[in-house]
Amino acid sequence: MTPPDLRGVMRTFATGVCVASAYRDTPGGRRHDAMTVNSLGSISLDPPLICLSFRRGSGFLGDLLAAGCWAVSILPAGERETARRLAMPLPARATHVAGLHARPGAATGALVLAGASWLECGLRQRFDLGDHTLVIGQVLTAGHHARSPALVFLHGGYHTVDDPQAATVHLSGPGHWGEYC
Known part of the structure; x- marks a missing residue:
């Protein structure tokens, strides 16, 4: 059987x-890192x-685990x-991290990008699974830009989602986020 x-899927x-x-706090001061990810998942609303x-073994993961906290900025289309x-290897992205339009988050000190929706998290749990580590974060604080067009990754490229005809779904009622599964 082939893997x-x-x-591709x-x-x-x-x-x-x-x-x-x-x-990571070092003797020379705080060294920030940031990297592009598309593995963000919402696990629970309460908590x-x-x-x-x-x-597994990435330098970024090591920094996150050492700090015990992180921030996630959800990128708008632009x-x-x-x-x-920020999808480049660590040495190449270090220069770009230094030039980011960002501020340290109030709850964690991790960088929050200007113009993005964001979450600041404290490490709750971690699981080594296959060749990756899954980190679970408790959201400490968050902010969003409700109607900014989204940047998505599909078929190996970046695309924009900005559909003015999109149906509005009210997520406060029953039947959303797997409630009936």
Whole structure:
């Protein structure tokens, strides 16, 4: 039996594009890092929990685990270049992190990108699964831009979702987010 083409199948699943940020305190001061991710998932509304997945052994994951907190900025459509630059390996993206239009988050100190919806999280749990580590974060604080067009990743490229005809779904009622499964 040949292994499944998981990468090929997942390329057909549109995902939002985010930047996760963490830091490490060093003798020379705080060193921030940020990287593009598309593994953001909402786990629970009460308590508010999210998850992200990182390649096991990555330097970014090490920084996140050492700090015990992180921020996620959900990129709007105009941030394709930011997403591209922060998808590079650590040495290449370090220059771009220094030039980000961002501020330290009030709850965590991790970078929150200007113009993005954002979440600041404290580490709740971690699970080593296959070649990745899944981190579960308790949302400490958040902010959003309700109607900014979204940046999504599909078929190996960045796309914009801005459909003025999109139906509005009210998520406060029953039957949403897997309530009947």
